[in-house]
Amino acid sequence: MTTDLAEQVSTIYAEANAAKSAGDLQKAHQLFTQCVQLNGSEPAYHLSLAICCSDIAQKVEPLREMAMLHAQQAAKMAPELLGMWIGLAEISLAQSRFPEAIAAFEQAISMDEKNARLYGLCGFAYARMCNNVKALEMYSKAVEIDPEMGDVHFLLSCLYAGDNFNPAKQAFHGERGFLAERPARLSVESCWNAAHGYLGCGDYIKGWQYFESRHNPNLTNKGQILASQRFKVPMWNGEKDCTVRLSAEHGLGDCFLMARYIPEVLKRGVKVIFEVQKPMIDLMRFNFHDVTCIEFGEAGEDIDYHLPMMSLPFVLKSKKAHWTGAYLQADPAKIEQWADVIVPGIPNIGIVWAGGKRSYNAENNETNRRRSVPFDMIAPLLKTDSINFISLQVDEQEPFPNPGIKDFSDTAALITLCDVVISVDSSVANLAGGMGREVWLLNRRDTCWRWFSDNWYPTVKDFRQTKANDWSDVLETVQLKLCELRDRMFPNEGKDAAE
Numbered sequence: 001m002t003t004d005l006a007e008q009v010s011t012i013y014a015e016a017n018a019a020k021s022a023g024d025l026q027k028a029h030q031l032f033t034q035c036v037q038l039n040g041s042e043p044a045y046h047l048s049l050a051i052c053c054s055d056i057a058q059k060v061e062p063l064r065e066m067a068m069l070h071a072q073q074a075a076k077m078a079p080e081l082l083g084m085w086i087g088l089a090e091i092s093l094a095q096s097r098f099p100e101a102i103a104a105f106e107q108a109i110s111m112d113e114k115n116a117r118l119y120g121l122c123g124f125a126y127a128r129m130c131n132n133v134k135a136l137e138m139y140s141k142a143v144e145i146d147p148e149m150g151d152v153h154f155l156l157s158c159l160y161a162g163d164n165f166n167p168a169k170q171a172f173h174g175e176r177g178f179l180a181e182r183p184a185r186l187s188v189e190s191c192w193n194a195a196h197g198y199l200g201c202g203d204y205i206k207g208w209q210y211f212e213s214r215h216n217p218n219l220t221n222k223g224q225i226l227a228s229q230r231f232k233v234p235m236w237n238g239e240k241d242c243t244v245r246l247s248a249e250h251g252l253g254d255c256f257l258m259a260r261y262i263p264e265v266l267k268r269g270v271k272v273i274f275e276v277q278k279p280m281i282d283l284m285r286f287n288f289h290d291v292t293c294i295e296f297g298e299a300g301e302d303i304d305y306h307l308p309m310m311s312l313p314f315v316l317k318s319k320k321a322h323w324t325g326a327y328l329q330a331d332p333a334k335i336e337q338w339a340d341v342i343v344p345g346i347p348n349i350g351i352v353w354a355g356g357k358r359s360y361n362a363e364n365n366e367t368n369r370r371r372s373v374p375f376d377m378i379a380p381l382l383k384t385d386s387i388n389f390i391s392l393q394v395d396e397q398e399p400f401p402n403p404g405i406k407d408f409s410d411t412a413a414l415i416t417l418c419d420v421v422i423s424v425d426s427s428v429a430n431l432a433g434g435m436g437r438e439v440w441l442l443n444r445r446d447t448c449w450r451w452f453s454d455n456w457y458p459t460v461k462d463f464r465q466t467k468a469n470d471w472s473d474v475l476e477t478v479q480l481k482l483c484e485l486r487d488r489m490f491p492n493e494g495k496d497a498a499e
Contacts, residue, residue: 002297009038013045016052025056067091075104082111086118093125101125116146124155132163150180150190157193163468165446171197174210188216199449204321207449208314215308236305238315240268247275248296249308251356252408253430255280257456258309260327260434262288264316273300279394280408286331321456326436330412338413341403343388347486350392350415350432351400352423353378353442371425371444373471375399381475384482386490390414392421392428420485422478425451433457440481442474 016031032049039045071088078084089104105122112118123138136159142152154177160170174194181187191213199207236244244265248255255276265272272291275298276284285293294300307315313322342348354372375398382389382400391402392411405411408431415421415432422440423429425447432439438459443451445465450456463474 005297009035028052064095098125098129116142120152148180150177153177154186154190162446167197167200188213200452204319231306233305236307242304243271245273245303245306247308248277249310252427256430256434258312261312282409283412287328328434330416334409334413335416342417346386346388347419348388350390350418350421352392352426352428355426377471433460
């Protein structure tokens with residue numbers, strides 16, 4: 001962590017403790033959460049957040065039980081009154097007692113079948129019970145009755161981003177949620193879902209426009225310091241003959257993805273200060289000689305403008321995935337250093353089965369769980385005869401450790417030496433794609449816009465789940481393709497293995 005960021009987190013931590021001392025537990029909770037998200041390796045931040053959560057829970061728990069008891073009593077005493085069931089349903093929902101909430105909402109719906117709000121809340125309870133079929137039924141009924149229910153359109157857009165994955169419907173309902181609720185807070189969340197939906201459909205004009213909503217507090221960046229708060233200079237909007245600090249944003253893979261636009265920026269006579277994460281700085285310096293690469297958070301020189309990388313296609317008015325050929329390559333000296341890892345005469349396959357862990361962010365960590373393949377499912381693949389597998393995972397403590405990778409300049413060299421890279425949705429898949437290497441993508445059902453048919457990386461072959469959270473078909477297909485590759489490239493190896 002850089003000195004500037006450490007000081008910033010320390011200031012937030014002091015404000016959190018002051019809020020707690022003043023009795024403002026909600027504000028303290030928000031600030032302690034920021035501290036954990038910005039520096040998840042500091043145990044004091046985790047403990048302070050835990051104590052704060054405990055203090056909040058202790059204050060409300062006795063009243064929660066009393067509220068539930070009296071709401072149940074009211075419904076028993078006057079079951080003919082709609083308001084009694086709505087009250088019981090809403091109190092149950094607020095306490096995360098979803099089965100009780102569903103029962104009460106359905107009773108209320110039977111008494112008022114045209115109440116769109118009841119269908120929407122009942123759908124939310126079903127969604128929290130992971131019953132997306134019933135949730136979809138309830139949400140759909142709600143917007144049928146009242147097409148202008150922005151919050152339900154938003155919930156539908158969330159549903160179509162998951163098990164019921166459908167980018168077109170995600171885009172439609174996200175946009176409807178935005179149009180119905182603006183300028184309410186929900187409109188920002190709806191914009192975010194609309195952005196992913198439209199990008200998934202290949203509508204980059206609308207997609208990148210909605211994607212700019214991330215510069216406002218939303219579900220994804222909650223608790224993070226936004227780009228507008230990091231720099232005093234304005235964002236770059238395509239101006240020529242100036243100095244721009246271009247900052248890596250989101251995951252490591254997104255930095256590799258957006259690096260394709262750097263030559264377009266340079267064509268405008270712009271001096272680029274490229275702020276990237278430490279593991280990729282050597283690789284980026286090798287690839288972009290006309291750019292000043294600095295480590296993320298480093299002070300750097302004076303600038304006229306700044307821009308988070310994910311805004312590049314919006315500023316440059318990109319209408320397509322902008323592929324003009326491979327734009328990243330490995331340092332030949334590094335390739336030579338890694339040459340002895342390769343086994344001649346058989347296929348050499350780079351493999352990544354899990355994304356980076358993000359324990360500091362529950363939502364992103366859940367996404368990582370869905371995109372990662374459990375190692376016990378990958379293990380049989382690694383036993384395929386006459387194939388040399390090379391782990392490209394960054395964690396050397398994994399069950400199948402890598403050969404000593406230190407940073408992405410090492411990874412790029414190994415990718416160059418491999419015949420194919422097999423990877424989940426990860427930074428390695430993006431790097432290999434940007435290098436124009438063949439990638440077999442082990443892809444989750446609810447994939448993101450980066451891997452659609454208007455492929456940002458034409459050399460990536462998508463092996464996608466047909467059913468959410470089920471990797472069996474994907475791995476079976478990849479196993480067959482591996483054997484075909486081996487037999488095609490090295491026919492004698494396949495025969496020898498069979499004998």
